[in-house]
Amino acid sequence: MHEARGELIATIDADTVIEGDTLEKVCGYFREEDIGAVIVRVRVKNPSNWLEKIIEMEYNMGLGFYLKLLSFLNCLYLTPGQFSIYRKRVLEDLDGFDVNNIVEDTEIAYRMQKKGYRIACCLSAYVYTKVPNNVRSFYYQRRRWYSGTIQTILKHRDVFFNRELGNFGMFFMPVNYGGIIIGTLLFLSTIYLTAQTVYDYIIYYSLINFDIIGSTVNIIQTAEIDPLMISIFYFLGISPFIMNALINFYALRKMGESFRESFFGFICFLFFFIPYNTLWIICAYVVVRNKQIKWRE
Structure with missing residues (x-):
């Protein structure tokens, strides 16, 4: 950083490929003096297997569409390590990156927000990265x-x-991370209720010598649909699911992505909350136990 002679400094991952006009599109944002950094849309390079296609959908949303929306509210919370451009004097004012932080691209964005610098997002400029x-x-x-x-x-x-x-302190931080906590608690509650239901059924069927077919037929014959039996819990559970699907569909259209080519990732991404919440629980445990986290395993 101290050896750089220009006014702007770009950071890039070793496996990132930049589009030819990216720099031209990005640099214009620095005409505004309070802009400390500009980020671009991060796309997946040549997704081929099932996991890469799901991550492609995640990147389209999380490192594309949502970041652009947050930029309008001045709530950007990271400068992706895949590729970002910083104003040199801003980096110097912040004493550079925190070398002891394993997500330094997020940590420096927090300090930018606290120092009053804005982070812009150029959605028309993009880079490709391996996942x-x-x-x-x-x-x-x-x-x-x-x-x-x-x-x-x-x-x-x-x-x-x-x-x-x-907006960053009063809206984004409480809503985003409060939502993660609430979502994780609901996820754990769902697991518990599902396990409890399965256990109750096992006990029930054990009492009738596991006559599952006969019992199921009897339940169907005697069942009555009662709207009052529809739990608000299930309503609240399915509403965000449908809303998420609609937002994802709109985002793909808005960003010019082919829905047909993204269909597999689109469907699977709707269930991404399962590994997502599981990983948050694991990581919370890792932090509480103060375990060492390596950059690579």
Whole structure:
């Protein structure tokens, strides 16, 4: 950083490929003096197997559509390590990256917000990157990301409900991470209720010598549909599911992606909350136990 002679500094991962006009599209944002960094859309390079196609959908949303929406609210919370451009004097003002943080691209964004610098998002500029192509690599990548995020939140916990940070402190941080906590608790509750239901059925069928067919026929013959029996719990569970599908569909159309080519990733991504919440639970345990988190396994 100290050897750089220009006004702007770009960071890029070794496996990232930049589109030819990316720099031209991005640099114009720095005409505004309060812009500290500009991020671009991150796309998956040549997705081939099932996991890469799901991650492609995740990147389209999480490192594309949603980041652009958050930029309008000045709520960007990371500068993706795949490719970002920073104003040199801003990096110097922040004393550079935190070399002890395993998600330094997120941590520096928090400090930018606290210092009053804005982060812009150029959705028309994009780069391509490789993503994990097997479950093991995916697990270790996300363990690093989520554990590092938890550590960064604990370090910068003063941003929560901080009026001086505007939308970032009063809206994004409480809603985003509060939502993750609530979602994880609902996920655990669902697992518990499902396990309890399965256990009750096992006990019930054991009492009738596991006459499953006869019992099922009897239930169907005597069943009556009662609208009052529809639980609000299930209503609240399915509504976000449908809303998520509609938002994802709209985002794909808005970003010019082919729904047909993205169909597999689109469907599977609707169930991404299962590994997503599971990984947050694991990472919370890792942080609480103060286990060492390596950049790579």
